[in-house]
Amino acid sequence: xxxxxAKAPQGHIEVRSFSxxxxxxxxxxxxxxxxQIHVKPGEFVSIVGPSGCGKSTLLNAVAGFLKPTTGxxxxxxxxxxxxxxxxxxxxxxxSLFPWKTVRENVEFGLKMRGMPRSQxxxxxxxxxxxxxxxxxxKHYPEKLSGGMKQRVGIVRAxxxxxKVLLLDEPFGALDAQTRVIMQQILTNMWQRLKxxxxxxxxxxxxxxxxxxxVYCMTARPGSIKAEIPIPLERPxxxxxxxxxxxxxxxxxxxxxxxxxxxxxMGGEINDLGMRGLNIELHGQSLAEVL
Amino acid sequence: xxxxxxxxxxxDSMPATAIAETGPGPVATPPSFGTxxxxxxxxxxxGLRAIAIGITSLLAFLLVWHLLTTxxxxxxxxxxxxxxxxxxYASFTKAIHDPKFLMHILLSCxxxxxxxxxxxxxxxxxxxxxxxxxxVHEIIFPVAEVLRPIPxxxxxxxxxxxxxxxxxxxxxxxxxxxxxxxxxxxxHGMTLVDPVLVRAAQCLGARERSxxxxxxxxxxxxxxxxxxxxxxxxxxxxxxxxxxxxxQYGIGYFTWEAYSLVQYADIALGxxxxxxxGLGSSLLIRGAGQLxxxxxxx
Ligand SMILES: Nc1ncnc2c1ncn2[C@@H]1O[C@H](COP(=O)(O)OP(=O)(O)O)[C@@H](O)[C@H]1O
Ligand SMILES: [Mg+2]
Numbered sequence: 001x002x003x004x005x006a007k008a009p010q011g012h013i014e015v016r017s018f019s020x021x022x023x024x025x026x027x028x029x030x031x032x033x034x035x036q037i038h039v040k041p042g043e044f045v046s047i048v049g050p051s052g053c054g055k056s057t058l059l060n061a062v063a064g065f066l067k068p069t070t071g072x073x074x075x076x077x078x079x080x081x082x083x084x085x086x087x088x089x090x091x092x093x094x095s096l097f098p099w100k101t102v103r104e105n106v107e108f109g110l111k112m113r114g115m116p117r118s119q120x121x122x123x124x125x126x127x128x129x130x131x132x133x134x135x136x137x138k139h140y141p142e143k144l145s146g147g148m149k150q151r152v153g154i155v156r157a158x159x160x161x162x163k164v165l166l167l168d169e170p171f172g173a174l175d176a177q178t179r180v181i182m183q184q185i186l187t188n189m190w191q192r193l194k195x196x197x198x199x200x201x202x203x204x205x206x207x208x209x210x211x212x213x214v215y216c217m218t219a220r221p222g223s224i225k226a227e228i229p230i231p232l233e234r235p236x237x238x239x240x241x242x243x244x245x246x247x248x249x250x251x252x253x254x255x256x257x258x259x260x261x262x263x264x265m266g267g268e269i270n271d272l273g274m275r276g277l278n279i280e281l282h283g284q285s286l287a288e289v290l
Numbered sequence: 291x292x293x294x295x296x297x298x299x300x301x302d303s304m305p306a307t308a309i310a311e312t313g314p315g316p317v318a319t320p321p322s323f324g325t326x327x328x329x330x331x332x333x334x335x336x337g338l339r340a341i342a343i344g345i346t347s348l349l350a351f352l353l354v355w356h357l358l359t360t361x362x363x364x365x366x367x368x369x370x371x372x373x374x375x376x377x378x379y380a381s382f383t384k385a386i387h388d389p390k391f392l393m394h395i396l397l398s399c400x401x402x403x404x405x406x407x408x409x410x411x412x413x414x415x416x417x418x419x420x421x422x423x424x425x426v427h428e429i430i431f432p433v434a435e436v437l438r439p440i441p442x443x444x445x446x447x448x449x450x451x452x453x454x455x456x457x458x459x460x461x462x463x464x465x466x467x468x469x470x471x472x473x474x475x476x477x478h479g480m481t482l483v484d485p486v487l488v489r490a491a492q493c494l495g496a497r498e499r500s501x502x503x504x505x506x507x508x509x510x511x512x513x514x515x516x517x518x519x520x521x522x523x524x525x526x527x528x529x530x531x532x533x534x535x536x537x538q539y540g541i542g543y544f545t546w547e548a549y550s551l552v553q554y555a556d557i558a559l560g561x562x563x564x565x566x567x568g569l570g571s572s573l574l575i576r577g578a579g580q581l582x583x584x585x586x587x588x
Binding site for chain 2: 064084085091098100113140142157160
């Protein structure tokens, strides 16, 4: 762990008066509008919302891949002007370099920083050990399971010691059991590193289980519909998901999202001539998860 | 303790019947040679089958060729003057001791080596740069698109005018033949690079040059090698045609000369040599590809 300097909690994310619209043939598409969010140093914050509401857009703007149309994104008071190693990112599609071994993937950020080979090899081994991946350091990503790939993705993003970690539905493609393990691993790493996390998901249970605070977004154009503090104590156990406190939070968030999902689907339902049907898709699939 | 026991290796002491009795139990007993051979056979059965059928089919081809030429069959196609496999074999045994034949082959190989290498050295970097920088693409692409459909062989008269020596014009034709497949495939590979990987590299601190070297280049390698394989094939096509038209020396010239000199067996020998050389060079490229892209090894 010595490779990651133990610094005072840093990584204060602030997004103010933020809006972003994409250009398209039919004119500008307003993806996110009038949004304020913040993440305090060392805080774990999730963003939930119906699909297409602009969660990825917001996260990509914090990462520096997109420029806000209006408003400003800052980290520790500095305006975000482009991607940087200060803000680590984990993608749903894993996005490991297929031509690099697991260890070379983890070393990548350190290599970019100019760290000598032997030093970064040692650092990568230590980190892979923490994630239980030391046995796979020489494997190419193609040979790994989804859960392992995403562990490598997280370790790779953390290797350079970023101030904040941004995750865009990182566990969306994993099966339920693997997802639970990954949540535990992520929580452990976050607590060790005291890093700020901004986590995008459409899984309400995941958001509540992991976060200190959850932002719920409206349907497109996305903005913040509600901000819900999660007062559950830490360390969190799987069993807490049955507690009345958890279930109450869940019910509250679920009804918020359901409202927005129905709004988002309204247009499509109309188009398909399915208006008469009682659409419970979102509620049902989530109920099955529990 | 009886003395023979000392001589026995502990593993030998277990009688063969014991292995059969324990069967597939949890205790791992070293499998006998027979079991191993049987297992190997089972695992490789389909490969062995393909090899067996392949050999049979080649033998059948030789037999048909032999019959057609021995009986000088004329049925639309005339086999009257076509050399028999045995005649070709005889001229092969003669040719491998003939320094002139070897010189023809070496010259052709040298032309391929120079022309193809130049095409790769120019085509790959140009494709990479065109894929990354829009302006370069916009400038070069129209010219490339106009020149690309012209078969290298159509360049022969022009090449003879352009280059002072015959040798240079043949190499130039070989270069042209392989250049466009290499360029186009490299460019295609660049357009298919996953933008998420570029983003991943960016938020790990990679700058333009590193992204080019660490993401765009390795991501395009499979397509670059497709281009090299296709380019090598077209290089041989162009070379042989150029040698037949304007050459002195070279295996293409040898084949054409054999016709003029009424040495029919040498025609087939030349053709077979060209086939073997083409096959060999594409195997070389495949081998190089496996060396350069270990992550794609199966
Ligand atoms: N490049 C783009 N051009 C035009 N519209 C886009 C583009 N990217 C996303 N959008 C639109 O912006 C909205 C928000 O997208 P996104 O941020 O990906 O949503 P989410 O991640 O919440 O599912 C969507 O309705 C999507 O159709
Ligand atoms: Mg998204």
